[in-house]
Amino acid sequence: MADAPQSSADATDPGSTPRQPGGRVPISGTKPQTRARDIITPEGIRLRVSIADYSTRMAAALIDCIIVYGAIIVVALLALFADMRSGVVWSYFGFFAFLARTLYFPYFELVMNGRTPGKRAVGIRVIGRNGEPLAASSVLARNLAREVEMWLPLTFMMMSSGGDSLVSLLTLAWVICFAIIPLFSAERMRAGDVLAGTWVIVDPKAVLERDLLDDSAAPIRPAVAPTPAKLVVPDGAAPETPGVASEAPAPIGAPEPSPEIEPDDEPVVTFTPAQLDAYGAAELNTLADLLYAEGPGLDEKFEAVAAAIAKKIDHDRMYGNELIDDAEFLEAYYRAARAKMEKDAQWGRLRQDKFDKTRGRKPKTHDSEGE
């Protein structure tokens, strides 16, 4: 079931560009996910959610079942010690078992905003279809169906263990029937999700990595000293430099740069605008992935990529008489190219990838007046 993400959101927003075969890579958006859906917040911003895996949901259900039955067993033991002969104690136990089984899921889904302890453990949660807030009636509906999907066969299995083979067979068929429903749904909805209009999504984890542009942060690899990249405008050549870019009005009201960042006199790799235009956003992202990468064999990759880039943009990789280190060269190129491309993006001329002939290269110079 290869389903493309719904790209219905807003076609004009560059961020929403879907992944077409061999097509463009969006400027933005999360990494491709197998089951991603777009929701639009009331503020009109598109957010991508990923639908939880079938196996993850099974794991969550298993954990929850263990908790429920664990609690029931503990109470049963307590009842056993309290008074073995009294019927009242057993009635209370039976009542507790019933309530625990029936109310566990709806209670936690209401109180924990679409999660249960099991869901929390595996990092998933229930939300309304298309990102609507989870309504209380949805919780009721999806757990009413659970009664039939999960508890009924479980109860049967416990009652008829080793008993009637026809009953066990029918129970098994029943279980399989409902268990495979999610596999036929693109959003992995079980019957209860259909009734309730809910999705189960992966609870996002927000981890902010350091910016490759940020000199003050730790270097990528301790061995490599980060080099501030600098764009040097060849005499009389292309007008587009970050220098111009930084004087252009910032799109988001960026304040003055922090004063503590001062130019130093480390070796500087320089690129011409034409060299920076050799690639597009897609290649820049690939380069970023490489620069963030960890593990063995990186040196060889750096060497190969640096050589390939140098060849394509016809760069001698020399500073004075010194050959620049692979990683330094790549970082410098990344910074300079990103600076250039981000400026292009502000003027709507970002090239999506190196095959993009429509934008970016040789811009008309209406933005270069202030030279």
Added chain:
Amino acid sequence: MADGQIHSAEFRRTREESWRRLEDLLGRIGDRERALSQEELSELPQLYRTTLSSLSVARNYVLDQRLIAYLEALCLRAYVVVYAPRERLGGLVAKGLSSGFPRAICAAGVELVLSLLCMTVGLVAGWAMVATDPELYYSIIPEALAGGRGPDQTTELMAKSLEGGVETAAAAQSFVLQLASHNAGIALLAAGLGIAFGLPTILLLAYNGAILGAMLAAFDVHGLLIPFIAWLSVHGVTELGAIIIAGAGGLAIARGLLFPRNDETRMAAARRHGMHGGFLAAGAFAMLFVAAIFEGVFRQAIEPTWARFLFAGVTAAFWLWYFSRGRAARRARPNG
């Protein structure tokens, strides 16, 4: 500014603090809003919207996929919290009982009639079967439910089974508890089986009707029909009402799955009717707890037949009044 200072780096540097703040609040709020102070709580939506705008800007002007992925995840986390239903559990239950459930009842006319019909058909069939062949009584009624009663028992014993006031408090308690969990379980099943397109729901309703019919026939044989109905109606008005409502919930669910309206998708219909069915089932669930108390306590305490009928009449009047509240609520917010 020729040293590689780039807008997107500044963009991040100037906003990162507020993102981190949002991250911190979200981390602490966990599942309980009370984990945050009032000021922090009011800060949350503000930070959420600021971060949304950061995301929107970053998507268009920042070529750092990791930053965008971070902002998107952060926004989604905050979105789920900011737009979570505000209501506490107690408030939800109160609201559901005061207006939600009656409204669901008033909106379920067709299903209620069908559900009642299924049960009536079962009742008539059960009665007819036992009337023609009393032996069938034992194949219709499970051993536990029969409790030694049957058409072939002595009239004396049958009459005695309708008397009350003999049980101890402990026995009454355990009776109430067993009844509540048994009946509520049946109701949930009847409604839940709506996802199997309602057929099991219909069978379950008819079967429950047949049990009732067989019992009526068994007491009728001994000329104890009226005392039996009185005995039954103390809790039966509530209990049978709840079973019919739960069955209506199951039928509503099946209706959504099978017969969507012309102007809505099957998914939308399944959802609309599914929520409706869920509401009905939850209400029936609550009603059955009330019925269990009636059955375990009041049925023993109230003995004369007229008093039992009076009690039943009062409960019936109460439920009718309660459900009629839903009409007004529906008029006030027809689509709510």
